[in-house]
Amino acid sequence: MSLKFAKMHGLGNDFVVIDARTEPVLMTEALARAIADRKTGIGCDQLILIGTSDRADVGMRIFNQDGGEVEACGNATRCVPLFVGRDVSIETKAGLLRAGRSGDLVSVDMGEPRFGWDEIPLAYAMDTLAMPASWDDLPSPAAVNVGNPHIVFFLDDRAAVDMAKLGPLIEHDPLFPARVNVNFAQMLDTNHVGLTVWERGVGFTRACGTGACATAVAAIRRKLASGPVRVSLEGGDLLIDWAPGAHIMMTGPATHVFDGQIDLAELSL
Template structure:
């Protein structure tokens, strides 16, 4: 793609977690962090939580690359994965940095096989060995968290009274703590019932988002492992509900809505891509 080649895109979202989705299967795009940040900027770009590139794959129907609002490339995004069948017009297997994911439309919703979670400290990853079910680490008065890798790293805090927690301060503090060499997504959860959780997520590289699919998966799994909940678990985020099902030793299934909002055309030469 030359600097002045018009670039079609779709604006999509899953529960308000919004994306600019670009098809690179026929027209390769030289994406880097500055350009991703410029497109994601809500004042001078299109605006999105994540920029998604759909490409060709030798192992699956399509591939997916994911760039956060800050330009960092990440391994997985559950809400974006649900958007891919709408974008391609069919059920698909998707190659990601987190592995192969299968997404299928079920009525007005989309269900995704998110693969198997990982719990080893080196799989999260953490800076050193520790129990990931009840980590001997905390910040302020937060309770010991659980850590789960569901294609990307998550830490989960179960709170009795979320309103008393300064999430806006603690989210970025925990995200960038040296305990997490690749940074981490921070989940603040409240158990409503043994099959219902309310969740707020500080997302690595994006901040607060209206929904985080992998965060919902990680939180439900942590609750099931701690025997606080049983699957399927309804996870309520600011943007709405996701249904997460997981049996220990099995794959994670995430089901929820996805929306195609509008199509547009980017002029890459019009963006000021700052380093």
């Protein structure tokens, strides 16, 4: 069996996007992992399935590089209007999202953030704005769920922190029963944040849309910034706007790189 696909990215966070609206695809963890493999498959951070929905224009399923299915991906959501060819409502495991193009940029309504310890989720009750937990000499983090779980550290100097060691250690800490995305943030200027993200099931990524949203929300809650917040990642900048009680609005670029076709029988499953 062969599958047509599009290769897309948002700020270098790259995706294989498959249209399952007319021909359903039985996606398994092993198949998603094989397609995402950069040596023996197509290669991507996430595999995206665009399907039908009874509640929205399209449905979106998201599989990380390790094959695990996750709830949300902000950068992938920005790619959906380019893939479909129009502004769309999107059903995801995180809820209904809306994405629309404006020139070269795409804006997404990411919904409301959640802050309850059981909504992150954490293993037990605690304050999520200044968590009484830390690792090595990291400062007290904030936790936010923006469709998927995030923890945010605000650092004086990201370069002084061993993020390669701490990222996987924190991701798999028993405090996070669903694991967690780890954000290492640094205030660069008023309403401007530098960000490095260790993504759950992926590792370091050039950009993470939900990470940018979680970090901007945490910065605003801690009164380190006020919206809109410019978040600078390795792949480029995102603009995040949020006020308490409101939805998060994320704006940034999305790119359609090429279309292709893959023979599934040739994959190493």
